[in-house]
Amino acid sequence: MSSAAPSPPVAVSGASYAAAAVTMAHYKAADSKREQFRRYLEKSGVLDTLTKVLVALYEEPEKPNSALDFLKHHLGAATPENPEIELLRLELAEMKEKYEAIVEENKKLKAKLAQYEPPQEEKRAE
Numbered sequence: 001m002s003s004a005a006p007s008p009p010v011a012v013s014g015a016s017y018a019a020a021a022v023t024m025a026h027y028k029a030a031d032s033k034r035e036q037f038r039r040y041l042e043k044s045g046v047l048d049t050l051t052k053v054l055v056a057l058y059e060e061p062e063k064p065n066s067a068l069d070f071l072k073h074h075l076g077a078a079t080p081e082n083p084e085i086e087l088l089r090l091e092l093a094e095m096k097e098k099y100e101a102i103v104e105e106n107k108k109l110k111a112k113l114a115q116y117e118p119p120q121e122e123k124r125a126e
Contacts, residue, residue, distance in 0.1 A: 049075070 041047050053074045057067060064070045 038047075053071055057063075057070050058072060060070070
């Protein structure tokens with residue numbers, strides 16, 4: 001057996017210990033913030049979406065010249081909106097308004113018609 005004397009404890013000044021404690025607290029706070037941010041990204045579906053797009057890029061047989069353009073395209077931010085798309089959106093909004101107006105008119109006409117028609121029970125009796 002070895003009879004080596006144990007090494008004396010290292011003396012740490014109060015200032016060094018306080019600095020080390022502050023540094024450790026800073027790392028823990030940073031880790032906590034990182035963990036909160038990671039959970040936020042996970043809950044909002046960002047991590048899942050990014051993973052899917054990166055897997056699609058990985059599985060792409062012919063790698064694109066620009067990986068960034070590939071990511072933008074698959075995340076839906078590839079190009080500015082086409083003017084034709086904007087026109088179609090406006091047309092859709094107009095059609096929805098017309099539809100709502102027609103539905104309302106239909107309700108009014110049905111109510112007016114009900115005033116002039118006998119109830120269904122009276123028709124069956126005839």
